[in-house]
Amino acid sequence: MLRKILLLIIVSLGSSVPVFAKNAVKPGISVSATPLKPTETQEVAGVYISQYLLRNHFRKIAVNDSLSQEIFNRYIDNLDGSKNYFVASEVDSLRKIYGTQIDDEFLVGKSTAGFSIYNFFLKRAKEKMRFMKAVVDTAHFNFSKPETLALDNKTAPWPSDKSLLRDVWRKELKYLWLNMKYSGEKKKPIRTTLSKSFTTRLNLLNRQKPEDAFQAYNYALTTSFDPHTSYFSPDEYKNFQIDMSRSIEGIGAKLQTEGEFTVVAEIIPGGPAFKNNLLKKGDKIIGVGQGKTAAVVDVTGWRINDVVKLIRGKKGTTVSLKILPASQSGRGPSKTIHLLRDKINLEEQAAKKSIFLQNGQKIGVITIPSFYLDFEGEQLNTGNYNSTSRDVIKLLNELIAEHVQGIVIDLRENGGGSLEEAVKVTGLFIPNGPVVQISSSTGRTTVLDDEDGGVLYNGPLAVLVNRYSASASEIVAAAIQDYGRGVIIGERTFGKGTVQSIINFSRPVPGIENQPDLGEIKLTIAKFYRVSGGSTQHKGVVPDISMPSIIDTSAIGEDTYPSSLPWSTISPSVYQPTGDVSAAEIDILHQKQQDRSSKDPLYQSYLNDLGRLDQIRKKKSVSLEDSAFKTEIETMKKIEDQWIKETDTDKNAKAVKKDVLLDQSASVVSDLSLLKKGAK
Structure with missing residues (x-):
C-alpha cells in the first residue's frame, strides 16, 4: 500500500x-x-x-x-x-x-x-x-x-x-x-x-554497497523528470526528517552531495552555522574533525550519511570543518572553521527588525530568514506558537510606533517554508485578494487568497531578494510586484515554482509483521503561478531595480538545471492592483539609485570585487605555476572577506551598515518616501 x-x-x-x-x-x-x-x-x-x-x-x-x-x-x-x-x-x-x-x-x-x-x-x-x-x-x-x-x-x-x-x-x-x-x-x-x-x-x-549504485542511478532517473524529484533510501529519509524537524544537535546546516563532495545546501536560521556566519551555502566540506585540535578526517568521496554522522554531536562540543569556500567557486584554497554544536534556537530563526537613518529618514528593516510555522501549536491554538506572520505583525507595529518613513523586507537567502505563512505575510501589505495560484498536473487551479480584509502597513515598501530567495519567498515578492505595492530590489530569484509531495513505499506481505522499508519518493505534483498568470518557475521574480550579489548566478538557480520544468502561464486571477508604485516612479527610483551608487566608494569597491571574482569564475583553467597560483589565491581571499561582510547575520543597526546592498535598498525606500511626499 x-x-x-x-x-x-x-x-x-x-x-x-x-x-x-x-x-x-x-x-x-x-x-x-x-x-x-x-x-x-x-x-x-x-x-x-x-x-x-x-x-x-x-x-x-x-x-x-x-x-x-x-x-x-x-x-x-x-x-x-x-x-x-x-x-x-x-x-x-x-x-x-x-x-x-x-x-x-x-x-x-x-x-x-x-x-x-x-x-x-x-x-x-x-x-x-x-x-x-x-x-x-x-x-x-x-x-x-x-x-x-x-x-x-x-x-x-x-x-x-x-x-x-x-x-x-x-x-x-x-x-x-x-x-x-x-x-x-x-x-x-x-x-x-x-x-x-x-x-x-x-x-x-x-x-561500496548496492545502495550507493542504486542511489546514484535513481538520482539520474528521477531528475530526468525534474530536478526536485528524488528517491530517498530509508536511511536518507531519516536524515531528511531530522532536517525538517530541525531538532537535532549539530551545526544547523542541510547538506547534499555533488559528485565526490559534500556541499552546504542551506544554513538553517537559528543554528550554530547561522550565528557563527563562517559557513555559507555552496561551501564544500572536505574534512571533519572533533574539537579544535584533533586531526581533521578527509571526507572527500564519503557517503553523505557518514559525513552527517561525523558532524552531528552533543550540544556544547566543537566540530572542525575543512571547506572549499563557495565565494572562491570551490577552487581553493581550503580553510578550517570551528563550530560549537547546539540545538536550533527558534528565537534566532524568527524574523527580526532594525532601524537606521537614511537621508535623514528612519527606515525600518524586517529580515525574514524563512517562513516558519509551529503547525501543532496552531492546531491546538495555544496562543503563543511560532509563526512568521505573527512575528512580522509585532515587528510592523513596533516600527509604525517609531514612525519609520519606509520599510525593507529582506528575503535574501530565504529558501521558502510554509506557504500559509507566505500568504499571510503578503496580506499585511495588501487590502485583500489572491496571492498565489497552484496548478496540478490535471490542470485544476487552486487560488490562495489574503482573507484578513485589511492592511497593517501601507507606507513605502521594498522587498530585497537574491538568487537564494526561493519558493515561498518568490510568492511574496511576485505578489507585491503584481499588486504594484512595493519595489523589488536585488537580483532575479531562484525560480523554484514547483510543489512536491513525499510518498512512502510500503509493501503488505501476508504473515510478515515487520514489513521491509522501501524508502520514499519526493515527487513534483504541481506548479505555482503569480496572480498575473505567469509562473515563478524557471524565470523566478525579476527585480524592478537590479543589484548584483556575490552569488554565482551562472551556477545557482532553477535555470541551471537541464531538466527543470519550463516557464508557463495560466489565466490571471481577478485582483485589483494597489498602484502604490507606478512604472514611472520605478524609473525615477532606478535613476536615483544609479546616480547615488556611482558616487558611493563602498558600493564601487564592492562592484570591483565582483568583477574580479567574475573573471576568476569565467576562467576555464587554473595555472599550476606556483607564483601565478599564489596571486590568484590572494585575490580570492580578499573577495572572501567581502563575502563574509555582505552576508553578516548580525541584524543590529551597526551591522546593517556593513551590508552594502541593504544600505542601497534602504536609500531606495527613502527616495520613494520623499517622492510620495513631493507628490502630495
Whole structure:
C-alpha cells in the first residue's frame, strides 16, 4: 500500500548526486570480480519508483529511446562531469550497450544498466586512487613549469586514451598540492597528508554497497523528470526528517552531495552555522574533525550519511570543518572553521527588525530568514506558537510606533517554508485578494487568497531578494510586484515554482509483521503561478531595480538545471492592483539609485570585487605555476572577506551598515518616501 505522508513547499539549491560509481558486463568493457547487484528490496522499490513517476509526476514524459538517452547522458555526467574517469571510446561503448536499454528497464522497474555502469565507474575510481597515491609517494613536481589544469570540462570531450587520462590525474595532483600549500596548514606535510587521503578514499571505494549504485542511478532517473524529484533510501529519509524537524544537535546546516563532495545546501536560521556566519551555502566540506585540535578526517568521496554522522554531536562540543569556500567557486584554497554544536534556537530563526537613518529618514528593516510555522501549536491554538506572520505583525507595529518613513523586507537567502505563512505575510501589505495560484498536473487551479480584509502597513515598501530567495519567498515578492505595492530590489530569484509531495513505499506481505522499508519518493505534483498568470518557475521574480550579489548566478538557480520544468502561464486571477508604485516612479527610483551608487566608494569597491571574482569564475583553467597560483589565491581571499561582510547575520543597526546592498535598498525606500511626499 502507498500512502501520502507529507506535502512540502521546499527548494533544492543544488544537485544531490550520490558518491562514486563504476563497472560493466558487456563486450569491450572490463568488469570487476565482485560487481554490485541490486538487493531484492531495491528491485521492489524500483518498480514503485517507475510507477509513481509515470502516473503521478507533473510532467508527462513518453518512455522511449529519447528518454533512455537523456537518463544515460545525465547519469554519465553525474558520475564523470569533470571528464577525468572515462576515455571517449569507453563512453561510446557504454552508450551503444545501454543507451537504448534504459527505457525498457525503466518500464518494469529494473536497474541492471545503472548497476553495470556504476560498477565500471567504481573500477576506474579505484584505479585513479591507486595512481594518485603511487605518484604522490614518489614524484617531485616542477611548479615553475607553465602548465594549466582545465576547471570546466562540461563542453570538452573525454580524453582520447588512457595516457591522456593519466596526464589529467597528474595535473589534478599538482593542483591539490598547491591548494594545500596555500591553505595555511603549514604544520602538515603535504605529501604525507595527500597520500593518507588517497588511501582513505581507496578504502571507501572498496567498501561500496548496492545502495550507493542504486542511489546514484535513481538520482539520474528521477531528475530526468525534474530536478526536485528524488528517491530517498530509508536511511536518507531519516536524515531528511531530522532536517525538517530541525531538532537535532549539530551545526544547523542541510547538506547534499555533488559528485565526490559534500556541499552546504542551506544554513538553517537559528543554528550554530547561522550565528557563527563562517559557513555559507555552496561551501564544500572536505574534512571533519572533533574539537579544535584533533586531526581533521578527509571526507572527500564519503557517503553523505557518514559525513552527517561525523558532524552531528552533543550540544556544547566543537566540530572542525575543512571547506572549499563557495565565494572562491570551490577552487581553493581550503580553510578550517570551528563550530560549537547546539540545538536550533527558534528565537534566532524568527524574523527580526532594525532601524537606521537614511537621508535623514528612519527606515525600518524586517529580515525574514524563512517562513516558519509551529503547525501543532496552531492546531491546538495555544496562543503563543511560532509563526512568521505573527512575528512580522509585532515587528510592523513596533516600527509604525517609531514612525519609520519606509520599510525593507529582506528575503535574501530565504529558501521558502510554509506557504500559509507566505500568504499571510503578503496580506499585511495588501487590502485583500489572491496571492498565489497552484496548478496540478490535471490542470485544476487552486487560488490562495489574503482573507484578513485589511492592511497593517501601507507606507513605502521594498522587498530585497537574491538568487537564494526561493519558493515561498518568490510568492511574496511576485505578489507585491503584481499588486504594484512595493519595489523589488536585488537580483532575479531562484525560480523554484514547483510543489512536491513525499510518498512512502510500503509493501503488505501476508504473515510478515515487520514489513521491509522501501524508502520514499519526493515527487513534483504541481506548479505555482503569480496572480498575473505567469509562473515563478524557471524565470523566478525579476527585480524592478537590479543589484548584483556575490552569488554565482551562472551556477545557482532553477535555470541551471537541464531538466527543470519550463516557464508557463495560466489565466490571471481577478485582483485589483494597489498602484502604490507606478512604472514611472520605478524609473525615477532606478535613476536615483544609479546616480547615488556611482558616487558611493563602498558600493564601487564592492562592484570591483565582483568583477574580479567574475573573471576568476569565467576562467576555464587554473595555472599550476606556483607564483601565478599564489596571486590568484590572494585575490580570492580578499573577495572572501567581502563575502563574509555582505552576508553578516548580525541584524543590529551597526551591522546593517556593513551590508552594502541593504544600505542601497534602504536609500531606495527613502527616495520613494520623499517622492510620495513631493507628490502630495
